[in-house]
Amino acid sequence: MERSTRKSRLCLSSYPSTIVVLALALATSLTPLLPAGAQDNVVTQTSQGSNPIIRIAVADFKPTAADPQTAAFKQTFDATLYSDLATAGIFDIVSKSLIPSGSPGSPSEMQLQNYANAPAGATFVAFGSIGVAGGKLVANGFLFDAKNLQYPQVFARQYSEAATDDSARQIAHQFADEIILRLGGGIAGIAETKIYYVKILGKDAKEIWMMDYDGANQHAITHLGSISISPRVSPDNSRLAFATLGKYGFQLKMYSLLLGRYINFPSGSGSAESPAWAPSGNEIAYASAPNGSFEIWIADSNGNLGRRITSFRGGTVSPTYNPKTGSQMAFISDRTGLPQLYIMNTDGSGVQQMTDGGYASSPSWSPNGQFVAFAWDRKYGPGAPGGQDIYIMEVATKRWWQLTHDGGRCDFPSWSPDGRHIAYANSADGRADHMRIWSMLADGTQKRPLTGPGADMPNWSWK
Amino acid sequence: MPTEITTRTSAIAIRNDPFGGGLAGSFLLHGAIAALLIGSAWYLNTGQNWGGASADTGTIQATMVSQIPLPPKQPTDQENVLATENPSPAPAPPAPKAVAVPPPDAIPIPVKPTKPAKVADKTAPPPPLHPQPATPQLNKATTGEAAASIPMSSVQTQAGTFSANIADAGFGARFAYYVQQITQKVAQQWYTGMLDPQAYGRRACITFQIERDGTPSHIQIAQRSSDSTLDQTALSAVQHIDTFGPLPDAYTGTHINVTYYFDPPPRH
Numbered sequence: 001m002e003r004s005t006r007k008s009r010l011c012l013s014s015y016p017s018t019i020v021v022l023a024l025a026l027a028t029s030l031t032p033l034l035p036a037g038a039q040d041n042v043v044t045q046t047s048q049g050s051n052p053i054i055r056i057a058v059a060d061f062k063p064t065a066a067d068p069q070t071a072a073f074k075q076t077f078d079a080t081l082y083s084d085l086a087t088a089g090i091f092d093i094v095s096k097s098l099i100p101s102g103s104p105g106s107p108s109e110m111q112l113q114n115y116a117n118a119p120a121g122a123t124f125v126a127f128g129s130i131g132v133a134g135g136k137l138v139a140n141g142f143l144f145d146a147k148n149l150q151y152p153q154v155f156a157r158q159y160s161e162a163a164t165d166d167s168a169r170q171i172a173h174q175f176a177d178e179i180i181l182r183l184g185g186g187i188a189g190i191a192e193t194k195i196y197y198v199k200i201l202g203k204d205a206k207e208i209w210m211m212d213y214d215g216a217n218q219h220a221i222t223h224l225g226s227i228s229i230s231p232r233v234s235p236d237n238s239r240l241a242f243a244t245l246g247k248y249g250f251q252l253k254m255y256s257l258l259l260g261r262y263i264n265f266p267s268g269s270g271s272a273e274s275p276a277w278a279p280s281g282n283e284i285a286y287a288s289a290p291n292g293s294f295e296i297w298i299a300d301s302n303g304n305l306g307r308r309i310t311s312f313r314g315g316t317v318s319p320t321y322n323p324k325t326g327s328q329m330a331f332i333s334d335r336t337g338l339p340q341l342y343i344m345n346t347d348g349s350g351v352q353q354m355t356d357g358g359y360a361s362s363p364s365w366s367p368n369g370q371f372v373a374f375a376w377d378r379k380y381g382p383g384a385p386g387g388q389d390i391y392i393m394e395v396a397t398k399r400w401w402q403l404t405h406d407g408g409r410c411d412f413p414s415w416s417p418d419g420r421h422i423a424y425a426n427s428a429d430g431r432a433d434h435m436r437i438w439s440m441l442a443d444g445t446q447k448r449p450l451t452g453p454g455a456d457m458p459n460w461s462w463k
Numbered sequence: 464m465p466t467e468i469t470t471r472t473s474a475i476a477i478r479n480d481p482f483g484g485g486l487a488g489s490f491l492l493h494g495a496i497a498a499l500l501i502g503s504a505w506y507l508n509t510g511q512n513w514g515g516a517s518a519d520t521g522t523i524q525a526t527m528v529s530q531i532p533l534p535p536k537q538p539t540d541q542e543n544v545l546a547t548e549n550p551s552p553a554p555a556p557p558a559p560k561a562v563a564v565p566p567p568d569a570i571p572i573p574v575k576p577t578k579p580a581k582v583a584d585k586t587a588p589p590p591p592l593h594p595q596p597a598t599p600q601l602n603k604a605t606t607g608e609a610a611a612s613i614p615m616s617s618v619q620t621q622a623g624t625f626s627a628n629i630a631d632a633g634f635g636a637r638f639a640y641y642v643q644q645i646t647q648k649v650a651q652q653w654y655t656g657m658l659d660p661q662a663y664g665r666r667a668c669i670t671f672q673i674e675r676d677g678t679p680s681h682i683q684i685a686q687r688s689s690d691s692t693l694d695q696t697a698l699s700a701v702q703h704i705d706t707f708g709p710l711p712d713a714y715t716g717t718h719i720n721v722t723y724y725f726d727p728p729p730r731h
Contacts, residue, residue, distance in 0.1 A: 040634035040714070043722040044646045124640070145640045154640055155712050183640070185648045186677045186708030279597045327594035345594065 054183055057094035057115050057122035057146075058082050061139065062105030064131030073137055073168040074130050080169045081126070083214060084176030084191045087448070089420040089441045090184045094120050105129035107142060107153065116146040123147055124154070126179055130168075137163040141175040143182065154182055169216065180418075190416045194461045195423055196221070196231040196240060200433050200454040208242050208255070213416070213439075213460070215450030221255060228253075232275045234301070235462040239263070241275040241284060252286060252303065265303040272297075276319045278346075279326040279462075285309070285319040285346075296331055298346065309348040315339075318362060321346070323462070324369030330354075332361055341374055343395065354398055359388070362412045366419050366442075370394060373403075373413035373422055373442075390424050392442065403444035411435075414460045415442075423450070423458040432456075634719055638711045645673070645707055649723060653700040662693040664729030669697050672718045677706040685722065697725040 060078050063070045086093045100114040104127050115125045128141040139159045144152040157178060161167035173191035180189030190213055199209040199220065208231045211218040222228050227245040234240070238258050243250040249271030256263045270290035277284060282301055287294045294315035299306035310316045314335040322328040330343045336353075341360040344351040354372070359380035364373045372395055377388040390410045393400040404410045408428035415422055422442055427435045435456040440447040450458075534552070565571075635642050668686035671679045682701050687694055701723065710719065 040716055041720045041722065042634055042642055042645065044642055044724075148636075148639045151637045151639075153713070154638075182708060183644070184708070185644060186706035324596065325594070326597035347594075 053092045054090060054124060055092045055094060055122050056085060056124045056126065056179075056183075057099055057120050058085055059099060059115075059125060059127035060103040061127065061141075062103040062109075062129040064105060064129045064138075065133060067132040069163060070131050073132065073163070073165065076165050076168040077130055077139065077172045080172035080214075081176055084173060084189070085126070085179065087214070087421075087439070087446060088176070088180050088184070088189060089418075089446070090180065094122050103127070106140070107144075107156075110142075110144060110152075112144060112146050112149060112152055116149075124179075124183065126175070128175075130171075132163045135163055136160050137167050137171065139171050139175070141178075143179055166217075169212075173212075184418075187418050187420075188463075190418050190421065190460075193417060193463065194233070194237075195414075195437070195450070196233050196459045196461070197425075197437055197451070197455050198229055198231065198457040200435065200456060203433075206456075208240065209455070211450065215437075215439075218451065221257075229457060230274050231457065231459050232277055233257075233459060233461045234277050235279055235281045237461055237463065239301075241265075241277070243273045243275065252284075254303070268297075268306060274318045276321055276329075277301075278321050279323045285321065285329060287315075287317040287319065289315075296329070309346070310344075311348075320363050320365050320372075322365045322369050323367050328365075330363040330365055330372050330374075332363065338380055341372065341376075341393070343372070354393060354395075361388075364413050364415050364422075366392075366415045367417055368419050370396070371442075373415060375411045375413065375424075387430075390422065390444075392422075401444070403440065403442075404447075407447075412457045414458050416460045417463050421460075423460050425456045425458060634714065638714060641708075641711055645721060645723075648704055648707055649700050652703040653725065654696055655727060657692060657696050658727055659690060659692045660730070662688065662690040663727045665690050665693055665727070667693045667697040667725045669701050669723045669725070671701055671721050671723070673707050673710065673721060674718045675710050677708045677710065679704055679707065679721075680718075688725075693725065693727065697723075700725075 098119045104110040115122045125144045130139040142156045143154040159171040176191045177189030193213045196210045206227045208222040231242045240255040250273045251267040252272045254265035272288040275286045285298045288297045296310045296319045297306045312335045316333040318332040332339045338359050341354040358378040360376045362375045371392045373392045376391045388409045389404040390413045409430045410426045413424045425435045434453045437451045437455045437458045665688040667688040670685040671682040
């Protein structure tokens, strides 16, 4: 119990509950007429910790047009916005049933006191209006600070997109991301990110698919009719590297998401698997076995100038870069028996063993560089208790936390770009074709499935 | 009898010498070759001989001269020690040609401008850097940039809509949520577990600026607490923060100055 409390403080950048003595002595209250381009002064203070988690209310948006399409778009928008904020990991969202009745469409219709008082007790309120006007879907979104009745407005945005259901969802994502950016301490939201994954279509057919971060809009990317695994999208979202089974074993392939076609990627001798992009986008690390034993290689993003980084007894696979620095790499090696988690510098120096038991696999390094998430079967062997679960480990201290418990086999964790979420694959009954992709907060709470059975190896896009 | 003796002798000689026939043949053959060479030389040498008495063409005529036309010898200059007695036969340089003045109505022929030749930079390349932290990826999609900002307050009248941004309020009152966010973010990064016992009850003060994009800068200890652990934890709490999030839209300044007090409560 003690462990899980700490974990949420460390990995979530959330708002633990400690008292703040906030003394807002405002030097600028004496300077009411500041010229544009000047600066203000802020005096603030802390004695211990920080405020509790932000409580936010999301009022249903007000339909502004009698257009029959509007109702459907409004429903999509409201549901998407609520879900985005509820899963953001930094909000305590006010239940719909506690929200005052009526949907204010503009600041003049807003009765802020009703939202600030119990039972809603919201600190912030998101509201606005949506409607189809002139063939365009137009939405006005407002975020109000319910505790600041004199100057409540935090920001206001107007969105205008084509009148489609997709646009309604897109606008909701954008508005949610803006709220998360403003209230989440400058860390951008992930509502517009994508997840790439392996779709299991049959015994010998696995293709690469993609979906929105919330599981909507699932569609295929590859149609190779083979077994394609390990999708990894480039940091600029322009290319997708993956491994596909060919005549000579697994080989890396590259798909351009901008051109919508495969682009040349030279296949070396021997099989190559598990690509990993450097955060600069200029290099790809992968595991290759030209001489029979898997080692980690690094090539440039076009697959040229490959050079071997590791040389150990046993196999060395599953490289993943530290996205913060780009100068470190986590990987899995079985040099001491069962596969264990290691880290090293990208030139092959400074190898450190991070786990010393069980069976570790599939590392993913958190965006802020602080943690490595990986799948771990801590008591591996016939009849051993427990199973394969998702763990995170703080790199500096080697302390670890277990995020999944007793939910069947879990594998392939992948961090979201905001470092607050982890996507992973889980199969309740352990069967490979029953794998489905889940998402959870990085403290192991708010687990929710994103896909049905037959989806594996998620890879969260970088932005 | 002598004849018989001779015959016998020759018979003996012939009988005793097996090379006799071959020797005679050899003499005959060499004699014939010599006769052939002499004969062919005699026969072939029937043309006229060069310089022979019968020749009537190809004569050479020679004329006597009084002197040989060598170049004149230069008078040596005693002053100029570098002067030579044998100056170069090179002719004197020609006088510069007079440039023809173009007629006043002439149209200049356009000349293709020539680029200066590129010279390769020969400066030594900078030494390889140690592994540098990668520039952080902006983990935000670029699709949401088109959203328009709506003014802070707007009044609709019959003449139209009047919009105004409120500027005459203190930052803390106007954007209380942002100040609260600064407080929270710094407090989260303040590791009070590293404080010395005597730090409790003291006060440290850090000042810094927050730029428009939310990045802190000019982080300084404005007021020391006479306890180094409190000063250092307070300073690193602010230094650990990459961004506070962009300043509010309605705020028109370029940055804000923050004064942040760290007050660990006294222990009892």
